[in-house]
Amino acid sequence: xxxxxxxxxxxxxxxxxxxxxxxxxxxxxxxxxxxxxxxxxxxxxxxxxxxxxxxxxxxxxxxxxxxxxxxxxxxxxxxxxxxxxxxxxxxxxxxxxxxxxxxxxxxxxxxxxxxxxxxxxxxxxxxxxxxxxxxxxxxxxxxxxxxxxxxxxxxxxxxxxxxxxxxxxxxxxxxxxxxxxxxxxxxxxxxxxxxxxxxxxxxxxxxxxxxxxxxxxxxxxxxxxxxxxxxxxxxxxxxxxxxxxxxxxxxxxxxxxxxxxxxxxxxxxxxxxxxxxxxxxxxxxxxxxxxxxxxxxxxxxxxxxxxxxxxxxxxxxxxxxxxxxxxxxxxxxxxxxxxxxxxxxxxxxxxxxxxxxxxxxxxxxxxxxxxxxxxxxxxxxxxxxxxxxxxxxxxxxxxxxxxxxxxxxxxxxxxxxxxxxxx
Numbered sequence: 001x002x003x004x005x006x007x008x009x010x011x012x013x014x015x016x017x018x019x020x021x022x023x024x025x026x027x028x029x030x031x032x033x034x035x036x037x038x039x040x041x042x043x044x045x046x047x048x049x050x051x052x053x054x055x056x057x058x059x060x061x062x063x064x065x066x067x068x069x070x071x072x073x074x075x076x077x078x079x080x081x082x083x084x085x086x087x088x089x090x091x092x093x094x095x096x097x098x099x100x101x102x103x104x105x106x107x108x109x110x111x112x113x114x115x116x117x118x119x120x121x122x123x124x125x126x127x128x129x130x131x132x133x134x135x136x137x138x139x140x141x142x143x144x145x146x147x148x149x150x151x152x153x154x155x156x157x158x159x160x161x162x163x164x165x166x167x168x169x170x171x172x173x174x175x176x177x178x179x180x181x182x183x184x185x186x187x188x189x190x191x192x193x194x195x196x197x198x199x200x201x202x203x204x205x206x207x208x209x210x211x212x213x214x215x216x217x218x219x220x221x222x223x224x225x226x227x228x229x230x231x232x233x234x235x236x237x238x239x240x241x242x243x244x245x246x247x248x249x250x251x252x253x254x255x256x257x258x259x260x261x262x263x264x265x266x267x268x269x270x271x272x273x274x275x276x277x278x279x280x281x282x283x284x285x286x287x288x289x290x291x292x293x294x295x296x297x298x299x300x301x302x303x304x305x306x307x308x309x310x311x312x313x314x315x316x317x318x319x320x321x322x323x324x325x326x327x328x329x330x331x332x333x334x335x336x337x338x339x340x341x342x343x344x345x346x347x348x349x350x351x352x353x354x355x356x357x358x359x360x361x362x363x364x365x366x367x368x369x370x371x372x373x374x375x376x377x378x379x380x381x382x383x384x385x386x387x388x389x390x391x392x393x394x395x396x397x398x399x400x401x402x403x404x405x406x407x408x409x410x411x412x413x414x415x416x417x418x419x420x421x422x423x
Contacts, residue, residue, distance in 0.1 A: 019050035021076040021145045024057065024103075026094060028086040031056045038079060045138035052076065052145060059086070059094045073101045076145035079137075080107040080125075088116055095123045102151060104144035108137060179211035179239075186212050186242060190249060192219045197227045199304050203395035205367075205417040207402055214241030214295075215364045215416040216249040222270055225304055228254040230276075231418050232297035232339075233316065233364040241414075244284075244293050248339070251283045252276060254301065273299040273312035274349040277336065281314070284340035294340040298332075298362050302354050307422055309352040309360070314339050317368055322381055324357030324389055329377055359384055359391060359421040366413030370405065384419075391419040 023042075027034035035056040042051050059080075061068045072078065078098060082091060091107075098105050107120050111130040120127050126144065128137045192204050202219055214234035222228050230252050234244040254276050258267045271279070276299050284295070296316035302309050311319055315338035321330040336347035354360055361380055371379050383401075387393035398417060402408055 016076070016149055017050050018046065018048040018052055018142070018145075021052035021148075022055065022074065023052045023141060023145060024055050024072050024075040024078040025081060026057055026059050026062055026078055027081040027083070028059045028090065029081070029083045031058065034081045037081070041134050041138055042141075045135040047135075047139050047142050059090055063090070063093055063097060069097070069101070072098065072103055075103060076148040077141055078103050078105045079141055080105055082107055082109050082113060082116075084110055084112045086113075088113075091116065092119065092123070095120055095125050099124045102155060104148055104151070106137065106140045106144060182239075182242070183208065183211045186216075186246065189246070190217055192217075195219050195221065195227075197221050197304055199423045200227055200302070200420060201391055201423065202418070202420045203391040204419070205395050205398045205402070205415070207366075207411065207415040208242075209237050209366070209411045209414045212239060212242035213414040213416075214238075214245045215366065215414040216245040217416055217418050218249055218252050219418065219420070220252075220254070222255050222301070223268075226270060226301055227304060227420075228252075228273075228276075228299070228301045229362070229418065229420060230297060230299045231316070231362040231364065231416060232295050233366070233414070233416075234295040235293055237414065240293075244295065247283065247287065248280055248295055248297065251280050252299070253279050254299075270301070272349055273301055273310050274336075274347040277312050277314050277339065277347045278345065281339045281345050282343075285343055287340075294338040296334070296338050296365070298334070300360070302360075302420070302422070307354040307356070307358075309354045310349055311352070312336065312347045312349045314345075314347055317363060317365055317373075317376075319360060319362045320377060320380065321352070321354065322359045322361065322384055323355065324359075325355075329381065354420075354422045356422055357389065359389065359419055361417065361419050363417045364415060366411070366415035367417055369413060370402065370411075370415055389421065391421045394419060 025034050025038045035054060038054055057068050062072060080094065095105060106126045106128055108128045109117055109130065114129065117127045117129065126140055128140055192202055195202060204217060206215070214236055216232050218230040220228050232245060232248045234241045234248065254271050255268055256271060258269045277297060280297070296314055298311065298313040298316040298319050300309065300311040311332045313319065313332065313334035314336045316334050318334065319332040330352065332350045337345050363376065368376050383394050383397050387397060402415065
């Protein structure tokens with residue numbers, strides 16, 4: 001199929017006949033002579049049935065008058081009749097202007113200005129050299145005028161595509177801004193830098209795979225003697241997982257008003273971690289959703305005075321306690337089902353002690369996959385040791401480790417590490 005035929009396929013309207021087309025004649029000399037010469041040329045040599053309408057304008061008018069330029073933009077082609085006396089700079093200006101407005105142009109160049117032919121051709125102008133014959137010139141004009149209908153249709157399509165692209169870009173920018181805001185709000189809701197508890201220091205490494213994360217964590221001061229913590233990992237990635245994770249984070253209840261003395265200053269009771277997970281499980285099961293979603297979690301509470309530790313887990317990687325005295329790390333394995341699947345689930349609770357200098361570490365499976373589940377304990381022990389037990393320095397080392405790995409810019413999963421140390 002020819003190029004012309006393939007372009008005509010874009011048209012949904014009947015192609016113009018020769019008599020429907022308009023050819024503009026531009027000249028720097030006598031307009032009447034140029035018009036009569038073009039009319040004679042078309043009458044004698046036009047290669048199609050019918051003849052296009054002709055108009056004539058001076059080159060200076062084409063450059064300086066808006067009404068002339070507007071009329072030229074509607075033409076199907078233009079014939080530039082070049083005379084010996086014409087200014088090369090004016091010729092170039094006319095050619096550049098018509099090329100900018102996608103008006104196809106044929107220039108009839110005399111032998112005396114043949115040296116300009118190359119310059120005009122480089123500007124997209126078809127050049128008819130002196131002596132090549134009027135039939136060739138007429139055929140060149142007929143060819144460019146036939147092509148112009150397809151060109152205009154392609155311009156309309158291009159404008160439509162550019163408008164669509166602009167709308168898509170605007171939509172993407174809006175979504176990007178909203179996701180950045182969502183990411184900021186998610187981090188604000190879980191921030192730990194304002195956490196303060198005597199004898200406890202904490203640090204977190206939080207690396208969403210995308211703007212927002214299905215991983216969530218909480219570290220809260222429950223009263224003057226207790227602090228609570230949660231690390232959870234909602235199934236999947238992206239917005240839906242993040243929303244599910246935030247339901248978990250906001251649904252964490254480890255302290256509630258006592259029914260016996262609801263107005264008393266100290267009228268509250270602390271919920272055990274296992275009970276807190278049961279409440280979250282019930283909350284997730286009551287979510288009205290067509291999709292089955294679940295999450296793993298580890299929840300705990302520490303007595304700031306005695307170091308008494310209570311931990312309950314729901315299908316989550318084991319929490320690990322590292323001792324500063326060189327003792328073997330202690331593991332608190334998960335014994336309960338994941339959250340959001342089974343009603344009436346119960347979660348076993350482990351009791352222990354967070355001694356002075358001990359560090360409790362909880363992480364999500366995204367971090368385990370990065371390090372290698374079999375190497376997580378060794379890596380964390382070495383990191384804490386090299387940081388002299390300082391959890392904030394250890395967190396900074398983990399951040400550098402994650403940044404230095406191949407593919408760190410586009411991770412495959414969310415990764416979170418929460419470290420709690422007793423002084």
